[in-house]
Amino acid sequence: MELRTLRYFLAVVQEGNITNAAKRLHVTQPTLSRQLADLEKELGRQLYTRGHDGIVPTEHGIMLASYAESILDLAEKAEADISFPAKTVSGSVHIATGETKAMRYLTRAMISVRQKFPGIDFQLYSGTTADLMDGLVRGQYDFLLECDLQTHVNLNLLELPDPDAWGLVAKRDDPLAGRSVVRVDDVLDRKLITSRQGAKVGPLHDWLGPHAEDVDVVATYSLSMNVKWLVREGFGVAFAYDELLVPPNAESSDLVFIPLEPRIESRHGLVWRKTLPTRQAQVFLDAVRSEIASK
Numbered sequence: 001m002e003l004r005t006l007r008y009f010l011a012v013v014q015e016g017n018i019t020n021a022a023k024r025l026h027v028t029q030p031t032l033s034r035q036l037a038d039l040e041k042e043l044g045r046q047l048y049t050r051g052h053d054g055i056v057p058t059e060h061g062i063m064l065a066s067y068a069e070s071i072l073d074l075a076e077k078a079e080a081d082i083s084f085p086a087k088t089v090s091g092s093v094h095i096a097t098g099e100t101k102a103m104r105y106l107t108r109a110m111i112s113v114r115q116k117f118p119g120i121d122f123q124l125y126s127g128t129t130a131d132l133m134d135g136l137v138r139g140q141y142d143f144l145l146e147c148d149l150q151t152h153v154n155l156n157l158l159e160l161p162d163p164d165a166w167g168l169v170a171k172r173d174d175p176l177a178g179r180s181v182v183r184v185d186d187v188l189d190r191k192l193i194t195s196r197q198g199a200k201v202g203p204l205h206d207w208l209g210p211h212a213e214d215v216d217v218v219a220t221y222s223l224s225m226n227v228k229w230l231v232r233e234g235f236g237v238a239f240a241y242d243e244l245l246v247p248p249n250a251e252s253s254d255l256v257f258i259p260l261e262p263r264i265e266s267r268h269g270l271v272w273r274k275t276l277p278t279r280q281a282q283v284f285l286d287a288v289r290s291e292i293a294s295k
Contacts, residue, residue: 001042001043003071003072004035005035005039006064006068006072007068007072008021008025008027008035009036009047009061009065009068010065011024013057013065015055016054016055017055018032043060043064045058045060048061070135070140073140077094089117089119089120089283090117090280091120091121091278092121092280093121094125094140094141095122095123095142095143095144095145096132096135096136096141096143096145097124097125097126097132097144097145098126098127098128098129098146098147098268099126099147099223099241099244100147100244100266101164101243102160102162105160105291105292106145106288109284109288109290110122112287112290112291113283113284113287116283117280117283120280120283120284122284125141127222127223128223129147129148130197131222136272136273139273142278143270143285144272145160145269145270145271146269146270146271147164147266147268148202148203149267149271154273154274155274156272156273157269157270157271158285158288158292159267159269160267160270161292163268164241164265164266164268165241165264165265166203166204166207166259166264166265167182167242168187168237168238168239168240169227169238169239169245169246169255169256170231170255170256170258171232171255172254172255172256176258177256179258180259181259181261182259182260182261183261188211188214188215189216190215190216190236191236192236192238193218193220193221193235193236193238194221195220195222195224195239196222204264206264207260207262207264218235218236219235227240227245228255231245232255240257242259270285270288
């Protein structure tokens with residue numbers, strides 16, 4: 001199975017039409033059709049069907065398209081990392097990250113790297129740890145900023161300073177807004193919004209204790225961008241990290257952050273594979289360590 005064939009197949013799936021895919025790839029339609037037929041013969045599976053709406057991938061076709069996308073991304077990354085002259089520190093650093101104020105250390109390191117090595121750029125990928133860990137292990141990312149840092153036998157890790165404290169985000173006119181802290185009893189009759197991971201495991205789940213399975217969770221989120229709107233419209237109150245949804249000392253905000261009691265925190269860290277990093281990834285890692293040391 002050649003990279004070219006995978007690129008052809010992925011283009012057909014994305015375009016939903018062999019004619020359009022052939023134009024995009026600058027090949028003839030018969031050539032593209034023949035390549036797809038050979039691929040199906042090689043794998044022994046039907047990968048797509050033709051319908052009124054164009055090309056529709058089968059279950060095996062959807063699976064192959066997912067693999068093809070990852071394989072082609074890795075191939076491009078490998079080519080970019082290896083093709084630079086030996087004395088040139090250049091290229092992309094791929095960083096997968098959750099949402100946390102710990103990102104400030106990575107940002108400062110990125111600024112430092114760019115000042116010394118303007119040929120280095122950064123590719124950021126956002127998501128939950130569960131979403132991104134597989135990509136890290138498969139080599140799609142150089143680093144993962146892991147929220148709720150865990151111990152990984154087969155990975156290197158670097159803990160970052162300043163863990164995030166959990167709290168409740170509510171509208172400023174909410175009855176809880178005037179509280180200095182929120183306790184478990186305060187949320188038992190409330191409609192709750194929480195992170196997808198936090199609702200099932202981790203510090204927040206432990207904080208809720210025996211009530212974790214009984215509280216009314218009306219929504220879960222993987223990234224917090226839209227959570228503000230849910231809270232503002234009165235859909236519920238949201239568990240989140242401090243500074244994530246409400247900036248510190250934001251008296252003008254229509255939302256407030258109330259710490260939990262007892263206090264719970266999540267520590268975060270940078271995780272990477274135990275293989276030789278690219279030159280640009282090593283430069284970035286050195287800069288992160290320097291930022292932590294200078295804190």
